[in-house]
Amino acid sequence: MSAAKLLDERPRIADAIGARALIExxxxxxxxxxxxxxxxxxxxxxxxxxxxMSREPRKTELAGVYMRGVEQxxxxxxxxxxxxxxxxxRLKEAHLAFQGLIETNQIVLxxxxxxxESVIRDLAADANRPMxxxxxGPAASVGxxxxxxxxxxxxxxxxxx
Numbered sequence: 001m002s003a004a005k006l007l008d009e010r011p012r013i014a015d016a017i018g019a020r021a022l023i024e025x026x027x028x029x030x031x032x033x034x035x036x037x038x039x040x041x042x043x044x045x046x047x048x049x050x051x052x053m054s055r056e057p058r059k060t061e062l063a064g065v066y067m068r069g070v071e072q073x074x075x076x077x078x079x080x081x082x083x084x085x086x087x088x089x090r091l092k093e094a095h096l097a098f099q100g101l102i103e104t105n106q107i108v109l110x111x112x113x114x115x116x117e118s119v120i121r122d123l124a125a126d127a128n129r130p131m132x133x134x135x136x137g138p139a140a141s142v143g144x145x146x147x148x149x150x151x152x153x154x155x156x157x158x159x160x161x
Contacts, residue, residue, distance in 0.1 A: 013080060
């Protein structure tokens with residue numbers, strides 16, 4: 001039986017076999033989710049954002065399965081602690097490792113967002129910069145850098161000089 005199917009049934013734990021099955025189902029969902037989040041993190045680091053975003057629906061689905069599993073673990077906490085305390089410890093360790101993975105993922109996403117915003121801000125500043133040569137007008141400066149940027153627009157000449 002798949003983890004999602006088992007977790008949708010909302011089992012009441014009455015023995016060690018049921019307890020072990022619940023923990024294994026939650027660990028299976030967590031493992032799949034961890035793998036997907038790790039892939040997403042690496043894709044964002046590599047700048048392959050469209051590919052990373054294509055994993056979002058599956059990530060949402062796995063997160064839902066995992067959260068349902070966590071709810072089942074909470075509902076059956078006493079039985080789990082009594083029947084399979086070693087498995088409960090294993091689940092807690094896996095959850096802590098997953099939290100670390102999520103923190104790394106959030107840092108990578110925040111960095112990508114900051115870089116994107118910086119690029120957009122720089123492009124907007126360049127697009128809004130005055131399009132005339134520095135050598136003309138009241139604030140004219142002559143010498144190095146007095147030449148217009150490429151594509152700076154038409155050149156105006158004063159005949160009164």
